[in-house]
Amino acid sequence: AQRVTQPEKLLSVFKGAPVELKCNYSYSGSPELFWYVQYSRQRLQLLLRHISRESIKGFTADLNKGETSFHLKKPFAQEEDSAMYYCALWGAGNMLTFGGGTRLMVKP
Amino acid sequence: DSGVTQTPKHLITATGQRVTLRCSPRSGDLSVYWYQQSLDQGLQFLIQYYNGEERAKGNILERFSAQQFPDLHSELNLSSLELGDSALYFCASSDSGGYNEQFFGPGTRLTVL
Numbered sequence: 001a002q003r004v005t006q007p008e009k010l011l012s013v014f015k016g017a018p019v020e021l022k023c024n025y026s027y028s029g030s031p032e033l034f035w036y037v038q039y040s041r042q043r044l045q046l047l048l049r050h051i052s053r054e055s056i057k058g059f060t061a062d063l064n065k066g067e068t069s070f071h072l073k074k075p076f077a078q079e080e081d082s083a084m085y086y087c088a089l090w091g092a093g094n095m096l097t098f099g100g101g102t103r104l105m106v107k108p
Numbered sequence: 109d110s111g112v113t114q115t116p117k118h119l120i121t122a123t124g125q126r127v128t129l130r131c132s133p134r135s136g137d138l139s140v141y142w143y144q145q146s147l148d149q150g151l152q153f154l155i156q157y158y159n160g161e162e163r164a165k166g167n168i169l170e171r172f173s174a175q176q177f178p179d180l181h182s183e184l185n186l187s188s189l190e191l192g193d194s195a196l197y198f199c200a201s202s203d204s205g206g207y208n209e210q211f212f213g214p215g216t217r218l219t220v221l
Contacts, residue, residue, distance in 0.1 A: 090207035
């Protein structure tokens, strides 16, 4: 069975500080990994996917197969980054498995 | 609005009742996905339809069923409702059945009293 774990339910940082939202997965095959984000009063939307290897809104995520992790990072947090972040894995059974989510609060 | 739409926004009902949630995908999207989000279980995949056919099934209860119609809108039917079915139900759509980006609707909040 595939599983996604986000160990932190809440992460609070000050504006300008680095941010790392942790995501660990368990999956026997080769995973496709995503980060989805939900800003206040907005819909859940895709932030980035590992296959694209791109930076979106200053965020990057690297797939580490050895550590089975896909942590989301940003060097300098902005207040507008405050949101709920979900790590998700596309694997067996043609389904997207989500982690429990991490609420990021960026304080001024 | 060309995005995913869901109706109703809120639904309050009693235990033992049956409800139907409706989802219209983005224009051109053939796949529809249903998710349940509850406080204790997080965001859980329920079921996927692709162009009218069931494509994948997650932890969907037997009391729940779904279908996708020829115009590609989908309905999620929940019957014999229990208190624990209270949750936010999301619909998402994508242009294919694979791992392409899923576009989410605003959700339907179901409260079972």
